[in-house]
Structure formats: C-alpha cells, structure tokens
Amino acid sequence: MTAAIIDGKGFAATLRERVAALVPAFEATAGRKPGLTVVIVGEDPASQVYVRSKGKATEAAGMVSTTHRLPDTTTQDDLLALVRQLNADPAVDGILVQLPLPKHLDESEVIATIDPDKDVDGFHVVNAGRLAVGQEGFVPCTPLGCIMLLEDRLGDLSGLNAVVVGRSNIVGKPMAQLLLAKSCTVTVAHSRTKDLPEVCRRADILVAAVGRPEMIKGNWIKPGATVIDVGINRVDNGEGGTKLVGDVDFASAAEVAGAITPVPGGVGPMTIAVLLRNTLVSAYRRENVALGKGAI
Numbered sequence: 673m674t675a676a677i678i679d680g681k682g683f684a685a686t687l688r689e690r691v692a693a694l695v696p697a698f699e700a701t702a703g704r705k706p707g708l709t710v711v712i713v714g715e716d717p718a719s720q721v722y723v724r725s726k727g728k729a730t731e732a733a734g735m736v737s738t739t740h741r742l743p744d745t746t747t748q749d750d751l752l753a754l755v756r757q758l759n760a761d762p763a764v765d766g767i768l769v770q771l772p773l774p775k776h777l778d779e780s781e782v783i784a785t786i787d788p789d790k791d792v793d794g795f796h797v798v799n800a801g802r803l804a805v806g807q808e809g810f811v812p813c814t815p816l817g818c819i820m821l822l823e824d825r826l827g828d829l830s831g832l833n834a835v836v837v838g839r840s841n842i843v844g845k846p847m848a849q850l851l852l853a854k855s856c857t858v859t860v861a862h863s864r865t866k867d868l869p870e871v872c873r874r875a876d877i878l879v880a881a882v883g884r885p886e887m888i889k890g891n892w893i894k895p896g897a898t899v900i901d902v903g904i905n906r907v908d909n910g911e912g913g914t915k916l917v918g919d920v921d922f923a924s925a926a927e928v929a930g931a932i933t934p935v936p937g938g939v940g941p942m943t944i945a946v947l948l949r950n951t952l953v954s955a956y957r958r959e960n961v962a963l964g965k966g967a968i
C-alpha cells in the first residue's frame with residue numbers, strides 16, 4: 673500500500689484565506705483590524721525564522737502584526753512588564769511569546785501572566801483547564817491543526833483508536849484532550865511506555881510528537897492507519913547541509929499507512945494558519961462581534 677499524502681500546506685493556505693475573508697466584517701464593526709503581537713527574546717536563528725513567517729502571514733491575512741524583539745539580557749521583570757502592557761492594550765487581540773525562552777527566564781510565569789483571553793497559543797493553565805472540561809477558550813495551534821487535518825480526511829473520528837506519542841503541555845496533552853473530545857479511544861505514550869511499537873500498532877490514528885528524528889518505523893504502523901507527524905527535526909543531509917525530517921520514518925511508514933503528513937509541508941504550516949484563526953476568533957470575541965458557529 674502507498675499512503676495518501678495529507679497536504680497540510682495546501683489546507684493551511686485555504687484556512688488562511690478563510691481567515692482573511694472574515695477580517696473585513698470585523699473591521700467594519702470594530703473600526704480596527706485584528707492584532708497579533710509576538711514577543712521574541714534572544715537571537716535563536718530558528719525562532720527568528722518562525723517569527724518572521726508569522727509576521728508575514730498575519731499581514732497577508734489583513735491583520736496587524738507587531739513584533740517585540742528583546743535582547744538576551746532581558747530580565748524576567750522586563751518581560752513580565754511588557755506582557756502586562758500588551759494585556760492592557762485594546763488593539764492587541766493575541767499575544768504570543770516565542771518559546772523556548774533563554775534559560776534565565778521562567779517560561780511558566782511568563783505564560784501565567786498573559787491574559788487567558790489573549791492567549792492565542794492556548795498555553796495558559798486557564799485555557800488548558802477549559803479544554804479539559806470542554807469550555808470555550810483557546811486550543812494550542814498545533815494540535816488543533818492536526819484535528820482539522822484528521823476530520824478533513826476521516827470525517828467522524830468517534831470510536832477510533834488514537835495513539836499520541838509524546839505528552840508535552842503544548843502538543844501531546846492537548847492533542848489527547850482533543851481526540852478524546854472527538855470520542856476517540858485515546859492512548860498517550862511517552863518515554864516510559866513499554867513496547868511502544870506494539871502500542872503504536874493498535875492505532876487507527878497515530879500522532880507522533882516526540883522530537884526524535886524518524887523514530888517511528890513502518891512496521892510500527894497498522895495497515896491503513898492515518899499518521900500525523902508533528903516532529904520538526906533538523907538533521908544532516910549527508911551532503912554537508914541539513915534537512916527537516918519528522919518523528920516518523922516517512923519512507924517505510926508511507927508503505928503501510930493509509931495517509932500520512934509529510935515534513936515539511938504537513939503539520940508545520942497548519943500551526944501558523946491556526947494561530948491566525950485563533951487571533952481572528954479572539955478579536956471577534958473581545959469586541960462582541962458575532963462570528964457564526966462553524967464560520968471558521
């Protein structure tokens with residue numbers, strides 16, 4: 673069997689267009705555009721690239737993008753003061769503090785300081801709690817993007833066996849919560865899981881969010897399963913350069929799976945598109961402008 677390739681990049685482009693199409697109605701009512709502010713501390717080159725592409729995508733969708741670039745020497749107090757200032761700024765609908773932060777800064781305190789109703793990353797404990805109990809809030813962009821791809825491909829997910837490999841607060845755990853909310857039977861695997869290949873083989877839906885290049889092999893996959901590869905790993909390409917690979921060994925997995933996301937071009941582009949979607953939703957909610965259910 674050769675798996676269908678799930679075109680995350682194409683789906684993300686369509687989602688960005690749908691977001692952009694909903695901006696004018698907001699602007700007409702609120703008298704301003706939705707605004708996303710990104711805060712980046714330090715010079716990490718990969719983070720700089722992500723932040724630039726977020727800024728470009730935000731503007732392309734007709735929203736206001738603001739970026740605060742802070743030096744490595746920024747103190748915790750400086751960063752918290754900036755977050756509080758953004759919380760109080762009515763033109764800011766979404767706040768994203770790019771992670772990871774330099775080691776001397778306390779990420780959890782920074783996230784806890786963001787107004788949960790501007791937390792378009794969905795990382796605040798209030799939003800994690802809302803997701804856990806099924807209340808409206810913000811869902812982390814990467815897992816929400818994965819669910820969109822899964823529902824587009826499979827329709828109703830109820831009753832399917834889903835295995836999530838990875839239990840981080842930003843990907844694995846919210847992914848498991850979302851799959852549970854869609855009535856999947858969910859298993860969360862991690863570094864202490866016994867016989868991971870066997871656990872993976874039970875999955876109709878396999879989500880890999882591990883951070884280990886090409887760890888999940890084709891013979892760990894149930895024939896016909898849908899495989900979502902969240903991993904983004906930069907590795908040697910054997911010719912003196914680098915390339916991006918996922919957490920799934922794409923070549924062997926594609927021979928067994930029914931459908932699979934590629935890296936790049938799969939989940940990554942969805943993360944940014946959902947960030948724009950969350951920012952638009954935040955703007956509509958904050959200004960009490962009606963956004964029909966299921967509009968985005």
Ligand SMILES: NC(=O)C1=CN([C@@H]2O[C@H](COP(=O)(O)OP(=O)(O)OC[C@H]3O[C@@H](n4cnc5c(N)ncnc54)[C@H](OP(=O)(O)O)[C@@H]3O)[C@@H](O)[C@H]2O)C=CC1
Nearest residue numbers: 814838839840843862863881882883902903904939940943
């Ligand atoms: N596409 C996108 O937009 C995004 C991609 N990513 C990528 O997704 C991947 C995961 O990210 P993130 O969740 O932040 O990573 P973390 O490092 O926070 O979490 C990794 C998880 O994988 C588990 N794990 C590690 N090694 C193994 C192993 N050998 N067997 C089983 N489980 C293992 C860990 O288990 P334990 O808890 O026991 O330590 C942990 O729960 C990374 O490649 C990252 O770059 C992340 C965010 C967005």
Ligand SMILES: Nc1nc(=O)c2c([nH]1)NC[C@@H]1CN(c3ccc(C(=O)N[C@@H](CCC(=O)O)C(=O)O)cc3)C=[N+]21
Nearest residue numbers: 768769770771772793904936937938939940941943944
């Ligand atoms: N507060 C915060 N929120 C985040 O959402 C966040 C973060 N910090 N820190 C870093 C991770 C990682 N992340 C990605 C976004 C887009 C791609 C993406 O677009 N990837 C392209 C390839 C990009 C390339 O070529 O380098 C793809 O997979 O096709 C990947 C990864 C968001 N993150």
